[in-house]
Amino acid sequence: MYPYVLLVLFVLLLAEISIKNLATAKEQNSNDIHLEAPHLSDRTESNRPPIKPSTNVPQKKIKQKISNTKNKINPCKGTYVRTNGTTCGLKEIMIGRCYEYQFVKYPSATNQHNIKNCTALYETFESAVRYKSHCNMNMSTYKDYFDLALAGVHVINRAMFWSGTYAVTHAYSGSGLNYITLEDTLAAAMVNGLVWCGNENHTEGFDFNSCPNNCKDNRWADLAFWGLASKTFAQLAAGEIFVILNGSQLHGRSAFRNNSYFSDFELPNFRRHGEYRVTKINALVLHSPDEKVMERCGEKSLRLLEDLITNNGFEYACKDDPEELILIMCGNQWEARECQIARRVLRQAWDTKLYGTSNSNQKSLSLLMIFYFFLIKIVVFNNKV
């Protein structure tokens, strides 16, 4: 044991000097290619309207940064003006995405038995919203649309839910290759990222100038689409499912919170009985690089979540920061302090791969790396004993 203890002491001596070196370290072999850091979008949310508490909180005024002319001229025709109303080309985009979903993205899942008529699907959607006043919507407005889009879908395995972690979750789920998020289902894929609202007075039946999503007397109107979408998706999830939460939420938000789609529309709708019931809920809690850890598994709102889940008879597991997801976060924020060491280690590994065994200097470096892990093990082992 003694040599290890001595080594650790030696390390402590060197650390003081070394920390400074590390902090100011520049790339050793400075190559004159400047690369942009890759970055995902900063989205932690999709463009679903936020769920507001049902009490009448004074509403924030909609920002008028972008044009919001009330002249009822269609800003998609003639001279285009950017607005916060219905997306120009809503119909064409939805129909195009429907074809693409069936014949390009998932052609092998598409066969003569479950092929959907994209025009009919769009028309079902349209008839729910066109010429209708947005604030009259409710949770059954889009029922026919979801029924049609989901006809033939009886169960969704590897379902993945998210709250406050939009970009990372979707980078990880790999467009349905690894896991299925709501946005990987036809009904949601057709409108994801789009904006729309009906208008009974406009000649086109849609309001292209402004979609406030802000109905004083009917909170359900705003939830009509994404609330039902979330509910329907949750009802189809089966087996072991995943939810990716944000343990670094700012502004006093918690990782699991009421008035989130996950708490209000998904968790209450998981199947509890039968062959296709949800058996286990895995929470994955992410802590962004360079941001504070606000909650960890088993703490604060995550304890509430655990109780809620186990009381409902589901098995529960929670993991802070799985490596797979740390990597995606670091891939996105190379500059973050916590990601620097991995960056150096990878550089090292690739230099060994590139100049490998022929270069004895590189060889001893990788032996040092092995030595380093060996030391970690000893320390961990000593601690356990």
Add this chain to the structure above:
Amino acid sequence: MYPYVLLVLFVLLLAEISIKNLATAKEQNSNDIHLEAPHLSDRTESNRPPIKPSTNVPQKKIKQKISNTKNKINPCKGTYVRTNGTTCGLKEIMIGRCYEYQFVKYPSATNQHNIKNCTALYETFESAVRYKSHCNMNMSTYKDYFDLALAGVHVINRAMFWSGTYAVTHAYSGSGLNYITLEDTLAAAMVNGLVWCGNENHTEGFDFNSCPNNCKDNRWADLAFWGLASKTFAQLAAGEIFVILNGSQLHGRSAFRNNSYFSDFELPNFRRHGEYRVTKINALVLHSPDEKVMERCGEKSLRLLEDLITNNGFEYACKDDPEELILIMCGNQWEARECQIARRVLRQAWDTKLYGTSNSNQKSLSLLMIFYFFLIKIVVFNNKV
């Protein structure tokens, strides 16, 4: 110097034992959540037809795994059968993508002056191909389409080219957020991943049953679209540009090779004069985890590339495996041997973040990590002196 030499010797002693441990190491705090490894598509190529040498090589027979009925029934209507012909919904998908490109992906770049009529754009495309025999196509077939799609685009900065690295390049370019690839331009985005070919006998004017892309007497036919697309894109690139090459190519392929789109349509078309000329070409050479290093910067075909580029008066730089891209590759192949160490280091960094300063054991572990980098520096320094 002596203490370091002693340390290295000590390391060599421990290494033997340690290697075995490392190889069989299991996750220490085994958490019972099983996660899928994230993975990009395995694409190194997009779906462009390969460029064939003009000599008449015996053609490989098209695989008949998927239905290729010659009965000229439209397999997109009624009972859908998967074929290797024109993508079902080609028109709808193209028009939808055009709207999405302008009003969802790049709304801020879209203004009343450069807004494109999506239907007109599709019709220009269609009139070039519909009812036409595929083998009569040539490099001017799609000229009108590109002229229309690119009207108003005078220069493309941060252009990124690729050869044999489709998936990594596109993960990195971030849909045009970091860099602009051909597939991030409207004309190419509208058809990327789709298949089409005209048929003068079919009632629809497209062949939905089979698109061989394999014209005995006219190799240009196969290149009509993507050849012109690549050429046009290259002509618009300006300033410093990037090309991501594959230094682990299999089957005797080289990183830079003739009969690639990059060599035949892009490199010869970079602007050499004027304000918007290409000033510098940066080659980034990738070596996939767990695969052999076939070529490095300055070797074999990359030497040819360098000569070609400098002879043409461009500045040239080459970098093997930038860290940003290693991370993307490792994010995609967690299991690869070369990625394991980074995985452990990141785990370590996040454990420190999570249980941080309050846990002295963790603290000494991160000091060890600093020590490890300190040692690397010493060795590198010694070597230089």
